[in-house]
Amino acid sequence: MKPGIAAQTGAVLYGVNNIFLVRSDRGAVFECRIKGKILKNSQGDYNPLAAGDGVSFLPDAGHPGKGVLLSRGERKNALLRWNKKGRAVQAIAANVDVLVCVASPVSPPFRPRFLDRLLIAARLSGISALVCLNKSDQGTTPMIEERLAGYGERNIPVLRSRAAGNADTADLEKAIWGKRAVFAGQSGVGKTSLLNALSGGPGRKTGELSEKYNRGRHTTVLACLETWEGGEIIDTPGLREFDICGLAARDLRFFFPEFEEFASGCRLGGCTHTHEPGCAVREAAENREILFDRYESYCRIYEDLVRREEREAY
Ligand SMILES: Nc1nc2c(ncn2[C@@H]2O[C@H](COP(=O)(O)OP(=O)(O)OP(=O)(O)O)[C@@H](O)[C@H]2O)c(=O)[nH]1
Ligand SMILES: [Mg+2]
Ligand SMILES: [Zn+2]
DSSP, X not given: OOTTOOOEEEEEEEEETTEEEEEEXXXXXXXXXXXXXXXXXXXXXXXXXXXXXXXXXXXXXTSTTEEEEEEEXXXXXXXXXXXXXXXXXXXXXXXXXXXXXXXXXXXXTOOHHHHHHHHXXXXXXXXXXXXXXXXXXXXXXXXXXXXXXXXXXXTOOEEEOBOSSSOBOHHHHHHHTTSEEEEEOSTTSSHXXXXXXXXXXXXXXXXXXXXXXXXXXXXXXXOEEEEEXXXXXXXXXXXXXXXXXXXXXXXXXXXXXXXXXXXTTOXXXXXXXXXXXXXXXXHHHHXXXXXXHHHHHHHHXXXXXXXXXXXXXX
16 A cells, blocks of 8 residues: 555445446545455355445555445445345345335336335335336326325325426425435336436436446446435336345235234134135135235245245255
């Protein structure tokens, strides 16, 4: 180390391969590399750093704007998922105040079971969450409204927005003002468009980054922390599927509180509500006393979790 250069702390904006853009606490942006192979405090993870992570780094005296990462700071929280290919836990974003689950009604189609998974992951990490139905110009259906009402009943705020054409992001802006929000959802629901529609949003800055690192692809391929007038947004690439991690199958029921009043009527003690005879929860779903789609959501997540538990037990 040359004399006179001191380590600094900052936040990860973006990362590709082993290069990370870091905004120092003083506001300058550095292109940093991980020294050696493993970053301190990140052993065993699929990705050593996520957008929003706090880091310490050493600026390179000979190359202004470059630096070497020293360690990852302690995380307040992180939105995590199970990365099937890598068979490891992947952090999508770190140190966030709120998860905005973005959905659209028609293109791409509304996928409530996908939202269920995102919302469970947020709760597991202690991140508050809301649902934002974008593309409000495309209308909705009774099925969508029924589902959205269900979120409302479980105290998950639901709001609507329009990021294209005659944009309307007023409710969203109010909900995330002063916070660091992470936008997640399927590809094409309009996460990046929303970010750009916010007052004082980054607009072309996203383009600059994607030209440099993403080789001109238009959709988001890596999570990126951006600043707007009311706070910070972590824009994430569209997810095709979302596998929950850090939850035992037997505990999944706690995320479906509407099952509770029926569960005492199940014939078998310890009923998992998936295949058992005399399951009162299943019956309630069949009689539409519980949203059948929510019941199905439960069964699929349950199956996923059990399958992974069996695989890991080997
Ligand atoms: N009709 C309509 N189209 C919209 C709206 N918001 C975004 N779009 C369009 O939807 C398409 C996808 O928008 P993006 O912002 O790239 O979606 P994304 O969620 O960031 O997608 P990924 O980066 O792939 O995850 C674009 O063609 C947008 O113009 C909206 O409110 N209404
Ligand atoms: Mg995008
Ligand atoms: Zn049951």
